[in-house]
Amino acid sequence: MISSPSNNGFSQQLDAIRQRIAVIRDRVLSQSNLSLSSEIHEEFQSALNVLESAQTVIQQAETSLDVAQLRASVREKEILLREIHHRVKNNLQVVSSLLDLQAMRTQDPTVQTILRNNQSRIRSIALVHERLSQSSQITRINLGEYIQSLTAILVRIYAIEPNRITFRTEIQGEIELSSNRAVPVGLILNELVSNALKHGLAGEFGEITVSLRITDAQITLIVSDSGERFPTDLDLMSPRSLGFQLINSLVQQIDGILTVSRIPNTMIAVRFSANDLQES
Structure with a gap:
């Protein structure tokens, strides 16, 4: 046999x-x-x-x-997706540079502020694509590293003087978010830092602190400043300023909660789930 x-x-x-x-x-x-x-x-x-x-x-x-063919196909798609993220980042940086040039050419402070605000918003989005193109995971980024990089960019864009304003970041825990959630979080941070610079510490010496922590599957992003206290008559649900209207919209996108504390310093917190939301 x-x-x-x-x-x-x-x-x-x-x-x-x-x-x-x-x-x-x-x-x-x-x-x-x-x-x-x-x-x-x-x-x-x-x-x-x-x-x-x-x-x-x-x-x-x-x-x-x-199986080998499927793995090869996945690798090819990963390379393609990284290239897409890289190109999107480059295109957004070009737009940011154009805004920067326009801001330097105008002498109108109001126009400069508008251009700088939009430049910082675009850079916060571009940074997400930059992180994704370099990350081992092409769909998720480390939120703590992203926030540290973004705050450094905001310091440059708004020309924050280190001898006048101290900028601190406090990151607790390893937090990863999908790209579709990292973008609104970055934009929220941009608006909160911009608000602290324009209103809380306008022309003054002081300190801005950005903190991030995770507790019981809840992520908390806090931006505080040592400047003037937040207006007591501001209605967070129906804000008049464009910045807080945008913040409210972005907080809703991540199904978060926005709160403000005025004692002892102005502290604005955004809390949202660490778990990715199910797309409808």
Whole structure:
């Protein structure tokens, strides 16, 4: 009897099948002996078993090939997606540079402020794509690292003088977010820092602190400043300023909660779930 074929002895066993079938053929032709029927049955059954095992080996090889092809396809798509993120980042940086040039060409403080605000918003989005193009995970970014990088960019965009305003970041815990949630979080941070600079510390010495922590699957982003206290008559649900209208809209996108504390310093907090929201 012929044993089931292995990868190494597959061709040898197939050759043995052919040889045995040839012997059986010759014996059947030379004599008509009924005692051969049992032997013929066993030999053919053995041949069928070998062929069945061979078929299994072939199917496994095809499956392995399919898996290899799928992995190669995934790698190609990852490379393509990284390239897309990289190109989007580059395009957004071009737009940011154009806004910067326009801001330097105008002498109108109001226009400069508008251009700088939009420049910082675009840079916060561009930074997400930059992080994704460099991250080992092409769909998620480390929120703490992103916030530290973004605050450094905001310091440059708003030309914050280190001898006048101290900028601090406090990051607690490892937090990762999908890109579709990191973008609104970055824009929220941009608006809160911009608000602290324009209103809380307008022309004054002071400190701005950005803190991020996670507790019981809840992420809390806090921006506080040591400047003038937040207006007591500001209605967070129906704000008049464009900045807080945008903040409210972005907080709703991440299903978060916005709160303000005025004692001892102005502190604005955004709390939202660490778990990714289900897309509808």
